[in-house]
Amino acid sequence: xxxxxxxxxxLSVSPGERATLFCRASQTVGSSLAWxxxxxxxxxxxxxxxxxxxxxxxxxxxxxxxxGTDFTLTITSLQSEDCAVYYCQQxxxxxxxxxxxxxxLEIK
Amino acid sequence: xxxxxxxxxxxxxxxxxxxxxxxxxxxxxxxxYWSWIRQPPGKGLEWIGYVDxxxxxxxxxxxRSRVTTSADTSKNQFSLKLIxxxxxxxxxxxxxxxxxxxxxxxxxxSWGQGIPVTVSS
Numbered sequence: 158x159x160x161x162x163x164x165x166x167x168l169s170v171s172p173g174e175r176a177t178l179f180c181r182a183s184q185t186v187g188s189s190l191a192w193x194x195x196x197x198x199x200x201x202x203x204x205x206x207x208x209x210x211x212x213x214x215x216x217x218x219x220x221x222x223x224x225g226t227d228f229t230l231t232i233t234s235l236q237s238e239d240c241a242v243y244y245c246q247q248x249x250x251x252x253x254x255x256x257x258x259x260x261x262l263e264i265k
Numbered sequence: 266x267x268x269x270x271x272x273x274x275x276x277x278x279x280x281x282x283x284x285x286x287x288x289x290x291x292x293x294x295x296x297x298y299w300s301w302i303r304q305p306p307g308k309g310l311e312w313i314g315y316v317d318x319x320x321x322x323x324x325x326x327x328x329r330s331r332v333t334t335s336a337d338t339s340k341n342q343f344s345l346k347l348i349x350x351x352x353x354x355x356x357x358x359x360x361x362x363x364x365x366x367x368x369x370x371x372x373x374x375s376w377g378q379g380i381p382v383t384v385s386s
Contacts, residue, residue, distance in 0.1 A: 158326070191372050193310075200359055200376040201310065206369060244310055248371025253325040254300070254312040254363075 163257035180245035189249035269377035287360030
C-alpha cells in the first residue's frame with residue numbers, strides 16, 4: 158500500500174497571499190496524483206488530477222506541480238472561500254486508493 | 266450531470282451489519298467504477314471498495330473480510346454491506362464515481378453528499 162503524507166497539518170494564510178501545501182508518496186506514483194477540497198459540512202470535491210490538471214470549475218489560482226514522490230498544491234492570492242481541508246490521493250497503484258491525512262487551510 | 270445520494274440507517278448496533286445504498290441519477294452505471302469512501306469523525310478519508318455495472322468488485326485489504334458491494338443496474342443504484350461493525354466503523358460514508366479509463370483510473374470525480382452512520386448500542 159502506498160502511504161501518502163501531507164504537510165503541514167494546518168496552514169494559516171492571509172487573504173491575497175500565497176498558500177503552499179505538500180504531499181509526499183512512500184513510493185513513486187508518477188503523475189497519478191489528485192487533490193480534493195473539502196469545505197466544512199460538505200463532501201470532498203475533485204480539485205486537480207494528473208498532478209497539475211485543474212478539474213472543471215477549479216479556479217486558475219490553484220496550481221499543482223510535482224511528479225514521482227513529491228507534489229505541491231499552490232493557491233496564489235488566497236480567497237476567503239478557499240478555507241477548507243485539502244487531501245491528496247494517489248491512483249497509480251491501486252487498490253487500495255490511498256489519501257493523505259489532509260491539510261487544514263485557515264484564513265488569517 | 267451525475268448526482269448521487271446515499272441512504273440507509275444512521276444507527277447500527279455493534280456486531281450487526283451496516284447496509285447503505287447509493288442512488289445514481291443523471292447517468293448510467295456503465296463505464297465507471299462506483300466506490301464507497303468513509304470519513305471517521307474529525308479524521309481523513311478511507312477508500313472502502315468499488316463495484317462496476319457487471320458486479321466486479323475490489324476492496325481495501327484492511328476491510329476485505331467484512332465488506333460486500335453490489336450493483337443493481339435496473340434501479341441504477343449500488344450498495345455497501347459491512348458486517349460485524351464496531352465503534353471504529355462510525356463515520357460519514359460517501360459514495361463516489363471512480364473513473365476507469367486507462368490514464369485516469371482511480372480518480373473520484375463526483376461524490377454523494379455523505380451519510381453519517383453511528384455504531385452504538
